[in-house]
Amino acid sequence: MDVHRLGIKVFIAEPVRLQVTDFIPIFHTWIQKQIVQDHLLVDVHNYSHIHHGPGILLVAHQGNFSIDMGDGRMGLLYNRKQPDSGTIHDRFVTILKFVLRGCCLLEADPGLARRLRFRTDELLIIANDRLNTPNEDATFLELQPALSALFQRILDGTEFTLSRYSKDPKERFAVRVQTNQSPEVKTLLARVS
Amino acid sequence: MPTWKEKLAGKMDSQLEEEIDVFETQIALRRSGKLDEKIFAETRLRRGVYGQRYDNGHRHDGIRTQELQYLSEMTKGPDTLWDAPGMQRIKIPFGGLTPDQMDALAELAEEYSDGVLHVTTRQDFQLHYVHIDDTPTLMRRLAAVGITTREACGNSIRNVTACPLAGVCRDEVFDVTPYAKASSKFLLGHPDAQGFGRKFKIAFSGCRERACGLVNMHDMGCIAVKRVENGEEKRGFELYVGGGLGAVPHQAKLFDSFLPEEELLPISQAIARVFARLGEKKNRAAARIKFLVTKLGIDEFRRIVLEERKTMPVDPRWTGYLAAVEKYKEKPSREASPLNGRQRPEGFDEWYRTNVYCQRQAGYAVAAITLPLGDLSAWQTRGLADVARRFSGDNVRTTVEQNIVLRWVSEADLPDLYRELKRIGLGDAGAGTIVDVTACPGTDTCKLGIASSRGLAAEIRTRLAGKFFNLDEAVKNLHIKISGCFNSCGQHHVADLGFYGTSRTIGNRKVPHFQIVLGGKWQDNAGAYGLAMGTVPSKRIPEVVERITDRFVRERQGTETFQEFVKRIGKQELTTILTPLMQGPAYEQDPSFYSDWGDPREFSIGDLGVGECAGEVVSVAQFDLAAAERMVFEGQLRLDEGDYAQADALAYRAMLQAAISLVKTQFQDVTDAPDTVVNEFRTRFYDTQLLGDRYAGSRFAQYLFKRHLSPPHEHTRDQAHRTVEEAQLFIESAYACYDLLTERGGMAAPLRPPVHTEKAAGIR
Numbered sequence: 001m002d003v004h005r006l007g008i009k010v011f012i013a014e015p016v017r018l019q020v021t022d023f024i025p026i027f028h029t030w031i032q033k034q035i036v037q038d039h040l041l042v043d044v045h046n047y048s049h050i051h052h053g054p055g056i057l058l059v060a061h062q063g064n065f066s067i068d069m070g071d072g073r074m075g076l077l078y079n080r081k082q083p084d085s086g087t088i089h090d091r092f093v094t095i096l097k098f099v100l101r102g103c104c105l106l107e108a109d110p111g112l113a114r115r116l117r118f119r120t121d122e123l124l125i126i127a128n129d130r131l132n133t134p135n136e137d138a139t140f141l142e143l144q145p146a147l148s149a150l151f152q153r154i155l156d157g158t159e160f161t162l163s164r165y166s167k168d169p170k171e172r173f174a175v176r177v178q179t180n181q182s183p184e185v186k187t188l189l190a191r192v193s
Numbered sequence: 194m195p196t197w198k199e200k201l202a203g204k205m206d207s208q209l210e211e212e213i214d215v216f217e218t219q220i221a222l223r224r225s226g227k228l229d230e231k232i233f234a235e236t237r238l239r240r241g242v243y244g245q246r247y248d249n250g251h252r253h254d255g256i257r258t259q260e261l262q263y264l265s266e267m268t269k270g271p272d273t274l275w276d277a278p279g280m281q282r283i284k285i286p287f288g289g290l291t292p293d294q295m296d297a298l299a300e301l302a303e304e305y306s307d308g309v310l311h312v313t314t315r316q317d318f319q320l321h322y323v324h325i326d327d328t329p330t331l332m333r334r335l336a337a338v339g340i341t342t343r344e345a346c347g348n349s350i351r352n353v354t355a356c357p358l359a360g361v362c363r364d365e366v367f368d369v370t371p372y373a374k375a376s377s378k379f380l381l382g383h384p385d386a387q388g389f390g391r392k393f394k395i396a397f398s399g400c401r402e403r404a405c406g407l408v409n410m411h412d413m414g415c416i417a418v419k420r421v422e423n424g425e426e427k428r429g430f431e432l433y434v435g436g437g438l439g440a441v442p443h444q445a446k447l448f449d450s451f452l453p454e455e456e457l458l459p460i461s462q463a464i465a466r467v468f469a470r471l472g473e474k475k476n477r478a479a480a481r482i483k484f485l486v487t488k489l490g491i492d493e494f495r496r497i498v499l500e501e502r503k504t505m506p507v508d509p510r511w512t513g514y515l516a517a518v519e520k521y522k523e524k525p526s527r528e529a530s531p532l533n534g535r536q537r538p539e540g541f542d543e544w545y546r547t548n549v550y551c552q553r554q555a556g557y558a559v560a561a562i563t564l565p566l567g568d569l570s571a572w573q574t575r576g577l578a579d580v581a582r583r584f585s586g587d588n589v590r591t592t593v594e595q596n597i598v599l600r601w602v603s604e605a606d607l608p609d610l611y612r613e614l615k616r617i618g619l620g621d622a623g624a625g626t627i628v629d630v631t632a633c634p635g636t637d638t639c640k641l642g643i644a645s646s647r648g649l650a651a652e653i654r655t656r657l658a659g660k661f662f663n664l665d666e667a668v669k670n671l672h673i674k675i676s677g678c679f680n681s682c683g684q685h686h687v688a689d690l691g692f693y694g695t696s697r698t699i700g701n702r703k704v705p706h707f708q709i710v711l712g713g714k715w716q717d718n719a720g721a722y723g724l725a726m727g728t729v730p731s732k733r734i735p736e737v738v739e740r741i742t743d744r745f746v747r748e749r750q751g752t753e754t755f756q757e758f759v760k761r762i763g764k765q766e767l768t769t770i771l772t773p774l775m776q777g778p779a780y781e782q783d784p785s786f787y788s789d790w791g792d793p794r795e796f797s798i799g800d801l802g803v804g805e806c807a808g809e810v811v812s813v814a815q816f817d818l819a820a821a822e823r824m825v826f827e828g829q830l831r832l833d834e835g836d837y838a839q840a841d842a843l844a845y846r847a848m849l850q851a852a853i854s855l856v857k858t859q860f861q862d863v864t865d866a867p868d869t870v871v872n873e874f875r876t877r878f879y880d881t882q883l884l885g886d887r888y889a890g891s892r893f894a895q896y897l898f899k900r901h902l903s904p905p906h907e908h909t910r911d912q913a914h915r916t917v918e919e920a921q922l923f924i925e926s927a928y929a930c931y932d933l934l935t936e937r938g939g940m941a942a943p944l945r946p947p948v949h950t951e952k953a954a955g956i957r
C-alpha cells in the first residue's frame with residue numbers, strides 16, 4: 001500500500017499537571033541541539049489558542065512532532081511528511097520508533113521534572129492521506145495484517161485490539177490500538193529498535 | 194491507485210485544470226534547471242505559493258544561527274531553498290465560502306500543512322509549512338471545489354474584498370457582492386493586469402459610513418451609490434484610487450463620484466493598463482499605484498485613464514454579467530423565525546450582544562465566529578461546515594477582522610447554533626471588540642517580521658478576555674491591530690490602538706519593541722490613519738493598552754470617540770502617559786524583556802530575510818517567453834513518447850508564443866490568431882531588422898515563417914524533432930532580441946496602433 005504520510009499519537013498520563021505551553025522551551029532546546037535523530041528540526045509554532053488543536057508544533061523536514069490536543073487529549077503526535085522506504089510494515093516500525101524516541105526524550109527532560117509520563121495502553125495511528133487510505137472498512141482490512149504483526153511483536157504477546165477510531169468518511173483513517181497494560185515507552189522503544 | 198490528478202480530471206474548471214498542469218511543468222522545469230529562479234519565484238507567487246521565514250536556510254536558535262541542512266541545494270527563488278516549508282495563500286473573493294469548500298480546505302490543512310487554517314486580513318486563507326512539491330495537488334483539490342490560488346500573491350491583482358454583510362446589511366445602498374464577484378472573475382489572469390511593478394488591491398463597500406469595506410486604504414475602492422437619471426434610478430460607484438497601507442499610508446483619492454455600473458469593469462481595466470505602463474518598476478518602495486497617483490495628480494491620472502478607456506477594444510464581458518446582478522440572491526437553509534421566547538443556553542446573551550447582527554431581512558441574522566488570531570483547526574473547520582449546512586446554507590464569509598460569519602441564520606435557531614459552536618470551541622463572544630485583536634503573521638512565519646505580532650495579540654487577548662465583561666462600553670468597542678513590522682499587513686494604521694514591531698538595542702542586546710500608533714479610524718471606510726507615538730518594549734505593550742484605555746474611560750467627554758479623545762488631549766500628553774514605559778530594564782534586571790512573547794529564544798533580528806511582498810519584477814514579455822520555452826519542453830516530452838503530431842503542434846505554438854511576446858511589447862492588444870501574429874511579427878521585428886543577428890535571429894525567424902506557411906503533411910519523428918529544435922533556436926533569438934531592446938531601453942514602448950497589413954502571412 002502506497003501510503004507514507006502516517007502518524008502515531010501517544011497519550012500523556014495525567015496531563016493536568018502540565019500546560020501545553022510548557023513544551024515551547026523544550027522544543028526550542030531540541031532545535032538548538034538538533035537532538036532528534038534523522039530529522040532536520042526547523043521551528044516551533046504555538047497553537048495553544050486553538051481549542052482541541054495542534055497544541056505546540058515542532059516542525060521538522062521529515063515529519064512534524066506536536067503536543068497535540070486533538071479531542072482534548074494531550075499527547076505526542078508524530079506526523080510523517082517525507083516518504084520512507086520499505087514495506088508498509090517497515091514504515092509503521094520507523095514511525096513508531098520516531099514517536100517513542102520523542103516520548104523518551106520528553107520523559108527525560110529536566111524541565112518537566114517527572115511531571116510527565118506517557119501511557120501506552122492506547123495508541124492512535126493516523127493515515128494522513130485520503131487518496132490512498134480513505135476512511136473505510138476496506139482500508140482497515142488492508143492495513144490490519146501489518147498492524148497486527150507489528151503490535152504482536154512490540155506488545156510482546158499482550159492481547160490488544162485494533163479498531164477504527166471514527167467512521168465519519170470526512171475524517172482521516174485512524175486506528176486505535178488498545179491493551180490492558182501500559183509498559184514504559186522506553187521498553188517499547190527497545191522492542192521496536 | 195490513481196493519483197489526485199487522475200481522480201479529479203474533468204472535475205475542475207478546464208482552464209484551472211490547464212493552469213495547474215502548466216504550473217506543474219514549471220516546477221519540473223525549475224527542478225531541471227531550465228527555468229530561471231527569479232522567473233520561477235514570480236511564477237509561483239502568482240499562484241499564491243509564498244516564501245516563509247527561515248527558507249534561506251538560516252535560523253537563529255536563541256544561541257547561534259544554524260544552517261538548516263536540507264538535502265537539496267535547489268532553490269525556488271533567490272536565496273530560497275526548495276525543501277524549506279512555505280506558505281500557500283488561497284484566494285477567497287469577497288470572502289464567500291460554501292460548506293463543501295470548507296471541508297476541502299480542512300482536508301488540505303491536514304494533509305499538506307499543519308492542520309490549521311488561517312484567515313488573513315484580506316479575507317483569504319493561508320496554509321503554512323507547505324512543501325512546494327505538494328502545491329499542484331493542493332491546487333487541484335481546491336479547483337475541484339471552485340477555488341483558485343491564482344494571483345493571491347505576486348505583482349498582480351490580489352483578492353477582491355467586500356463587506357462581509359453585503360446583501361444583508363441594514364445600511365447598504367445595494368448589494369455589492371455580484372460586482373465584486375464579476376470584477377474578481379474579469380480581472381483574474383487578465384492580460385492587461387500582468388505587467389505591474391507591484392500588487393494591486395481592490396475593495397467594495399455597500400455604504401460610505403461604515404468600516405467594513407475599508408475602501409479608503411485600497412489601490413482601488415468602490416462604494417455603492419445610486420442616482421436618479423431621467424426619472425430612473427441608476428446604480429453606480431463612488432470610485433477611489435491610490436489608497437494603500439504599507440510603510441507610508443495614503444488615503445485614496447476620488448476618481449469619480451458616480452461611475453455607472455456598466456463602466457466598472459472597463460475603467461478597472463483601463464486603470465490596470467495605465468498602472469502597468471506608467472507605474473514604477475525599478476524602485477519597489479515607490480511602485481504601488483498610490484505613488485503614481487500622487488506623482489501625476491489625480492486629475493492627470495484620471496485624464497490618462499479616460500484616454501486609455503477610449504482606445505480599448507470592446508469586451509462583451511464588461512456588461513455581460515449585469516443582467517444577472519438584480520437577480521442575484523442567496524438561499525437560506527431555513528425559514529425565517531424570531532428569537533423571542535426560546536430558551537437560551539448559558540453565555541448566550543453575552544455572545545448574542547457582540548456576535549449577532551440582525552439582517553435587513555426580518556427574522557434572519559448574521560452570526561460571527563470569533564477566531565483567535567484568525568486560526569481554526571481542520572476539525573473545527575469541518576464542524577463549522579456542518580453547522581453552516583444546517584443553519585446557514587452556502588452563505589459563509591470570511592472577514593478582514595480574521596473571523597468567519599454565517600449569514601441567513603434564522604433567529605430562532607441562534608440558541609442551537611450557539612450550542613453547536615460551543616461544542617467545537619468556536620462560541621467565544623467579543624467579535625469585533627477590543628479582545629478580537631487582529632495580527633499579521635509576524636515573526637511566526639513572515640520573513641520580514643521583526644517582533645511577534647501574534648504573540649503579543651495572544652497575550653493582549655488573554656488579558657482582556659479575563660475582564661471583558663467588566664470593561665467600559667467605550668473601551669469594548671475599540672479595535673487593536675498589530676503588525677510585526679512597518680509594512681502594516683496587520684492594518685495597524687486603521688486601528689484605534691495600532692502597533693508595529695521594531696527593535697531597539699539596550700546594552701549590547703536587541704530588545705523587541707512596538708511602535709504605538711493611536712487614533713486610526715476604522716469607521717468611514719478606514720477614513721483616517723493613526724499617529725505614531727513612540728516605541729515601547731514588547732513586554733510592556735499590554736500595560737500601554739491598559740493605561741491608555743483607563744485614561745480614555747476616565748476623561749472621556751460625553752460620547753467622544755477614541756479618535757476625538759486622542760486629538761483633544763494631543764500627542765504631547767499621550768507621550769507623557771507612555772514615557773515611563775518606554776525604557777526597558779537592563780538584561781541583568783529582567784532578561785524576560787530580551788525575548789519575545791511566546792518565544793523563549795533570546796531576541797534577534799538576524800532571521801530577517803528578503804520578503805516576497807514585492808515579488809520579482811518580471812515583465813510580461815519574460816513570462817511569455819518562459820511560456821514559449823515551456824511549450825517546447827512539453828513538445829520534447831511528446832516527442833520522447835512518440836506523439837509526433839503533438840510534438841510538432843507544441844513546437845509551432847511555442848514559436849508563435851515567442852513571436853507574440855515580442856509583438857506585445859509594441860502592440861498590447863494583438864490577438865493570438867496565427868496569421869495576425871506572424872504578420873505583426875514579420876512587419877515589426879523581421880522587416881525592421883529589430884530581431885537582429887545576435888544568435889542569427891533573422892535566420893531563425895525563417896523557421897517560424899516556414900512552419901506557419903507549410904504545416905507537415907505527415908508526422909514523422911524526424912520532422913517533429915526538427916521542428917522542436919527549430920523552435921528552441923527561434924526562442925533563443927527572441928530572448929536575444931528582448932535583451933537587446935531592454936539594453937536600449939526600448940521595452941516600455943508606448944501603445945502604438947496596430948499595423949494593418951494587407952500582406953497575407955508568410956508571403957514573401
Ligand code: HEM
Binds near residue numbers: 638680806
Ligand atoms: C515589503 C513587504 C510587504 C509589504 C509592504 C506588505 C504590505 C501589506 C499590506 C499593506 C497588507 C494589507 C493591508 C491591505 O489590505 O492593503 C498586506 C496584507 C498581508 N500581508 Fe503583507 N506586506 C509585505 C510582505 C508580507 C510578507 C513577507 C508576509 C508574510 C507572509 C505578508 C503577509 C501578509 C498577509 C497575511 C496579508 C493579508 C493578505 C491577503 O489575504 O491578501 N506580507 N501586506
Ligand code: SF4
Binds near residue numbers: 636641642643804
Ligand atoms: S507587517 Fe511585516 S511582519 Fe507582518 S506580515 Fe507584513 S511584512 Fe510580515
